[in-house]
Amino acid sequence: xxxxxxxxxxxxxxxxxxxxxxxxxxxxxxxxxxxxxxxxxxxxxxxxxxxxxxxxxxxxxxxxxxxxxxxxxxxxxxxxxxxxxxxxxxxxxxxxxxxxxxxxxxxxxxxxxxxxxxxxxxxxxxxxxxxxxxxxxxxxxxxxxxxxxxxxxxxxxxxxxxxxxxxxxxxxxxxxxxxxxxxxxxxxxxxxxxxxxxxxxxxxxxxxxxxxxxxxxxxxxxxxxxxxxxxxxxxxxxxxxxxxxxxxxxxxxxxxxxxxxxxxxxxxxxxxxxxxxxxxxxxxxxxxxxxxxxxxxxxxxxxxxxxxxxxxxxxxxxxxxxxxxxxxxxxxxxxxxxxxxxxxxxxxxxxxxxxxxxxxxxxxxxxxxxxxxxxxxxxxxxxxxxxxxxxxxxxxxxxxxxxxxxxxxxxxxxxxxxxxxxxxxxxxxxxxxxxxxxxxxxxxxxxxxxxxxxxxxxxxxxxxxxxxxxxxxxxxxxxxxxxxxxx
Amino acid sequence: xxxxxxxxxxxxxxxxxxxxxxxxxxxxxxxxxxxxxxxxxxxxxxxxxxxxxxxxxxxxxxxxxxxxxxxxxxxxxxxxxxxxxxxxxxxxxxxxxxxxxxxxxxxxxxxxxxxxxxxxxxxxxxxxxxxxxxxxxxxxxxxxxxxxxxxxxxxxxxxxxxxxxxxxxxxxxxxxxxxxxxxxxxxxxxxxxxxxxxxxxxxxxxxxxxxxxxxxxxxxxxxxxxxxxxxxxxxxxxxxxxxxxxxxxxxxxxxxxxxxxxxxxxxxxxxxxxxxxxxxxxxxxxxxxxxxxxxxxxxxxxxxxxxxxxxxxxxxxxxxxxxxxxxxxxxxxxxxxxxxxxxxxxxxxxxxxxxxxxxxxxxxxxxxxxxxxxxxxxxxxxxxxxxxxxxxxxxxxxxxxxxxxxxxxxxxxxxxxxxxxxxxxxxxxxxxxxxxxxxxxxxxxxxxxxxxxxxxxxxxxxxxxxxxxxxxxxxxxxxxxxxxxxx
Numbered sequence: 026x027x028x029x030x031x032x033x034x035x036x037x038x039x040x041x042x043x044x045x046x047x048x049x050x051x052x053x054x055x056x057x058x059x060x061x062x063x064x065x066x067x068x069x070x071x072x073x074x075x076x077x078x079x080x081x082x083x084x085x086x087x088x089x090x091x092x093x094x095x096x097x098x099x100x101x102x103x104x105x106x107x108x109x110x111x112x113x114x115x116x117x118x119x120x121x122x123x124x125x126x127x128x129x130x131x132x133x134x135x136x137x138x139x140x141x142x143x144x145x146x147x148x149x150x151x152x153x154x155x156x157x158x159x160x161x162x163x164x165x166x167x168x169x170x171x172x173x174x175x176x177x178x179x180x181x182x183x184x185x186x187x188x189x190x191x192x193x194x195x196x197x198x199x200x201x202x203x204x205x206x207x208x209x210x211x212x213x214x215x216x217x218x219x220x221x222x223x224x225x226x227x228x229x230x231x232x233x234x235x236x237x238x239x240x241x242x243x244x245x246x247x248x249x250x251x252x253x254x255x256x257x258x259x260x261x262x263x264x265x266x267x268x269x270x271x272x273x274x275x276x277x278x279x280x281x282x283x284x285x286x287x288x289x290x291x292x293x294x295x296x297x298x299x300x301x302x303x304x305x306x307x308x309x310x311x312x313x314x315x316x317x318x319x320x321x322x323x324x325x326x327x328x329x330x331x332x333x334x335x336x337x338x339x340x341x342x343x344x345x346x347x348x349x350x351x352x353x354x355x356x357x358x359x360x361x362x363x364x365x366x367x368x369x370x371x372x373x374x375x376x377x378x379x380x381x382x383x384x385x386x387x388x389x390x391x392x393x394x395x396x397x398x399x400x401x402x403x404x405x406x407x408x409x410x411x412x413x414x415x416x417x418x419x420x421x422x423x424x425x426x427x428x429x430x431x432x433x434x435x436x437x438x439x440x441x442x443x444x445x446x447x448x449x450x451x452x453x454x455x456x457x458x459x460x461x462x463x464x465x466x467x468x469x470x471x472x473x474x475x476x477x478x479x480x481x482x483x484x485x486x487x488x489x490x491x492x493x494x495x496x497x498x499x500x501x502x503x504x505x506x507x508x509x510x511x512x
Numbered sequence: 513x514x515x516x517x518x519x520x521x522x523x524x525x526x527x528x529x530x531x532x533x534x535x536x537x538x539x540x541x542x543x544x545x546x547x548x549x550x551x552x553x554x555x556x557x558x559x560x561x562x563x564x565x566x567x568x569x570x571x572x573x574x575x576x577x578x579x580x581x582x583x584x585x586x587x588x589x590x591x592x593x594x595x596x597x598x599x600x601x602x603x604x605x606x607x608x609x610x611x612x613x614x615x616x617x618x619x620x621x622x623x624x625x626x627x628x629x630x631x632x633x634x635x636x637x638x639x640x641x642x643x644x645x646x647x648x649x650x651x652x653x654x655x656x657x658x659x660x661x662x663x664x665x666x667x668x669x670x671x672x673x674x675x676x677x678x679x680x681x682x683x684x685x686x687x688x689x690x691x692x693x694x695x696x697x698x699x700x701x702x703x704x705x706x707x708x709x710x711x712x713x714x715x716x717x718x719x720x721x722x723x724x725x726x727x728x729x730x731x732x733x734x735x736x737x738x739x740x741x742x743x744x745x746x747x748x749x750x751x752x753x754x755x756x757x758x759x760x761x762x763x764x765x766x767x768x769x770x771x772x773x774x775x776x777x778x779x780x781x782x783x784x785x786x787x788x789x790x791x792x793x794x795x796x797x798x799x800x801x802x803x804x805x806x807x808x809x810x811x812x813x814x815x816x817x818x819x820x821x822x823x824x825x826x827x828x829x830x831x832x833x834x835x836x837x838x839x840x841x842x843x844x845x846x847x848x849x850x851x852x853x854x855x856x857x858x859x860x861x862x863x864x865x866x867x868x869x870x871x872x873x874x875x876x877x878x879x880x881x882x883x884x885x886x887x888x889x890x891x892x893x894x895x896x897x898x899x900x901x902x903x904x905x906x907x908x909x910x911x912x913x914x915x916x917x918x919x920x921x922x923x924x925x926x927x928x929x930x931x932x933x934x935x936x937x938x939x940x941x942x943x944x945x946x947x948x949x950x951x952x953x954x955x956x957x958x959x960x961x962x963x964x965x966x967x968x969x970x971x972x973x974x975x976x977x978x979x980x981x982x983x984x985x986x987x988x989x990x991x992x993x994x995x996x997x998x999x
Contacts, residue, residue, distance in 0.1 A: 064634070068634060068636075068637055071637040071641075072632070072636070072637045072640070075637065075640050075641070075645065075653075075654060075655060076640075076654060076655060076656050077869065077870060077871055077872075077873060077875075077876065078629070078873075079872075079873035079874075080629045080630055080873045080874060080877065081629065081630060081631075081632060082630050082631060083631060084631075084632055084633065084634040084636070085626065085631050085632065085633055085634065086633075086634055087620045087621060087624040087626070087633045088616070088617055088620045090624060095631070097634075098634035109625070109626055109627040109630075109631060109879075110627045110630065110879045112625070112627065112879060112880070113624075113625075117623075117624050118620060118623060118624060119623070122623045123619060123623060126613070126619050126622060126623065127619075129575070130575055132610060132613050133574045133575045133605060134574060135613060135622070135885075135889075136604075136605060136606070136609045136610060136613065136889070137574040137577060137600075137604050137605060138596070138599070138600075138858075139572065139574070139596055140596040140597045140599065142565070142567045142568065143567055143568060143569050143596075143597065144568075144569060144570060144571075144572050144582070144596060145559070145568060145571055145572065146571065146572055146573075146574045147551070147555060147571040147572065147573055147584075147585035149555075149559070149571070150555055150558040150559045150562065153559070153562050153563075154562070158562065166562075167562060167563060168562060168563060169563050172659045172660045172663070173659050173660075173663065173878070173879070173880060174878075174879065175663060175666075175719070175878065176659070176660065176662060176663065176719060179662075179718075179719040179720060180718075180719075182720070183718075183720075183735075183736050186735050186736050186737065187734075187735045187736075189735075190735040191735075200730070200734055204730075204734060205730040205734065206730075208730050208733040208734050208735075208736075208738075209712075209727050209730055209733065210727070210743055211724055211733075211738035211739060211740060211741060211743070212738075212740075215730065215733065215734055215735075216733060216734075216735075216736060216737055216738040217735060217737060218737060219735075219737045220737070225696075230878070231666075231667075231670075231877070231878055232662070232663060232666040232667075232719045232720065232721060232722075233666060233669070233670075233719065233720045233721030233724075234719060234720030234721070235719075237698055237720075240696050240697070242874075243687070243691075243692040243693075243695050243696055243702065244872070244874045244875060245874065245875075245877075246695040246696065246698075246702065246703060247674075247687055247691060247692065247695050247702055247703075247875070248670075248673050248674045248676075248677040248678075248695075248702075248703075248704060248706075248875075249670050249673050249674075249695075249703060250673065250703055250704060250705060250706045250707070250739070251695075251698035251699075251703040252698060252737070253698060253699075254698060256697055256698070367879075368879065371625075382564065383564060384564055385564075385566075385731070386564060386565075386566035386567045387567060387729075387731045387732065388564075388731060388732075388734070388735075389564065390567065390718070390732075391660070391661075391662065391717070391718055392596075392597045392599060392660070392661065392854075392855065393599070393660060398622075398885075402622075402623070
């Protein structure tokens, strides 16, 4: 399992022969100590002297981790179904990525980080085309790169504000002297009173613009000044979906009519809604889903009122739902105006339609505008996804998880409920927050790293190389945990 | 000049023997076409189809670029004194950085990017200590890592808001139910009405919180809603400083008294100033300097009113002024509460005092919290800075530039004026914006990449390996350009 330089060459040649994950992967979790172990605990004390680090679960040996298995510094080998908060498309130490970083031209890309808006490398337009646009959501053929999810949404919001004002000016990007002067002191008309509509339970990031649209947990927002922007309810469905169709449809209608009311109210109070931001699945706020019909009707509303529609695929994008982009499941009649990404994509950014193009230089700009060093990795990731047909794998392993979680929810209906999700992007609820926390914590002591989302959900965000045997290990351990809790 | 794998080994062994930059560097700029050349122009057209790219100056061959010389895709070799907007500490393809990326453990760091707040690598506390804290501003022994300058300032502002409210609660981080509920809908008391005081001409980034404190150019801010936060004047000095002491001192007093007035006004209107944010040299807004006395008195005011003082060293940090941190020149009686960084540091983040520590988990947090792959490079950069005594080099070459620019400003006093700066972090003004643009554009046709800042300034942001001979090439070309403009 432990990777080294010599073995790597052989592994690379073998990789296409294996259909069960990354070659050399352990066959099961293996714990030598409790988790966190004594070495992790000692490092935690060191880190506490430097920064707040109460969220650290363990310290990891990233040379030894491989595929779906994370190895901590105490020698514990854990099956990772949390994937660094949904950001590891190929698990650990994928041999193809090691190969890529041996190439001299790629090393030059890593060492010479450009200001992409001023001095891009001569291969940059080709990389934008062949890596980012080739894998873009249908009909979105413009892309702007950023560093992380928050910066992506911040700049996407800015683009929606600018596009909204451009429309008010009849498609022009010329400004009055008053606008130019007033914006410098943060005042209208140059810094106009505009808003972004978001949803309760949403998570779009933690910088101040994003945070004003994030409503998943109080601890993210306390003590930070915010914007008076409209917040609609996100549908709260009853599960199983097939038994609650009528009620859930009503819930859709309730939330959509709230959206429309809020747009009217905010327009009237002189703070028009320039854009709507929404996740295809609320991924931090509790794995809350909404139906394709909900999204279709939301798009109709956005068009009716001339608000941009941003679909935030930072957590759902790059294949984990079984499609490259989760909103492809919604069969929207038009492409969303903007789709933001980050996490598994290695760098941030957003795709958008030509209508939302801002044509004056320096309005959407910063020093780095992303990082070509990450595109180099993403190119390799996309190659592996295509060559190994990983989206098909995600769909098929997704069914294994779906069946298994449905069964366990019936068997332990007093402990867990509402299994849901798409592909291997899945979740279920604990009866209470305490029970949920008990489940993730007991899973860890059985060698499985899972995460929570919202107040009740256990969330699964494994790599795209998560196979049937990994799903079975997880389901069997979960069964053991639920049995224990059941007493 | 062109780097290749074979030559690299030899270069690495030789690097300490050379004292004139990176071995193999060209001896002078060399142009084969006008800049941008035909290949760059063709790529610009391709890129325009994908995104707004009117700011692109040329497409670069990053394999061929070396040391202080950037090589474009048309084969033009230019002396780079702009350094990717101040973000290249060792120029291009430094052999030590290539060496670092050959190491298997470093490749593992690049391939396995962790969620640092949850699963840091076991070497992470050591890296924080030996790379970031070892090079910290005096007396600042806490550090939080981020991805870029904007995210760093956004989170530093949040920390100042939280620290301010913590003080209001007598040092506690407990919250009322009303605070927890109201923050979720962006309302007080949970999302309190607080402000950050900034300065006219400042640049702190472009995300919404940062942008509310950025006041350098209208084009950065137009159409983006903002915060009603106080903005003070930044001193506008007359040059040469030695001949205008009394007047500049008065200017200091005027701006400081404005700061105090604004704090009182905003406190009275129920939006207390939780923090003050300021650059040691306004680096995008025109290379505007303020005296050590100004900063000392500003700190007195910040202490008097209980506002945090953040010194934004994103552009000035990491050695270019001749000290690791520019504010070390100010002899502040206390360390600043927060110092933010990015650019040459490869990743973002901020140092802070223990007083500003927020001890509840998840309040300052995001998925990645920086990037250990960048720390690996920064470690190498810091080694080279120390071993090759680059801060001393910056000071001595800074004097060459200072003398040269003083002479040229006298010789061409009808064209340029106000030479200023510290170390190799230097600037001078053109008589008008048109003249300034003429200078940078003519310099480029002589094979020198320089940048502008504010309306009038030409800014120099070369690498820390910028030697006397590079300074002389620049000064001689500038002399030629000024002679041409003079007719």
